[in-house]
């Protein structure tokens with residue numbers, strides 16, 4: 653079974669962008685660690701990043717056929733996108749929302765998420781380790 657790890661805008665800059673908030677690890681580092689973890693548990697991962705809302709929606713639609721779970725960090729689209737929520741509502745698998753930073757400790761406009769109401773679990777403030785924790789949880793539920 654495959655888990656999609658979807659990343660929204662500006663996460664291609666992970667490791668370079670505001671490292672005091674998001675840390676020094678890159679998205680490639682995240683992919684390497686999540687793949688090692690998933691493989692050890694008998695699952696596959698595919699990691700995507702796009703700065704474009706429509707591309708993220710297309711990938712969520714692909715997940716309907718190709719993925720048993722989605723781990724998604726929608727970046728700023730978390731706080732704006734009804735369209736990403738609608739795409740997730742059209743998806744039957746597990747959904748985990750992952751934020752590197754603790755959005756609740758930051759500006760009030762980051763406190764609301766359109767995605768959380770659809771998510772089976774939400775991570776915020778665990779740094780990039782949050783991705784691995786989401787993958788671990790997805791694998792454990794999918795193994796039952």
Ligand code: DQA
Pocket residue numbers: 661662725726727728729730750751752753754755762
């Ligand atoms: C983020 C938090 C969002 O508010 C922000 O727009 C991001 C990253 C996080 O991972 O902490 O781009 O989703």
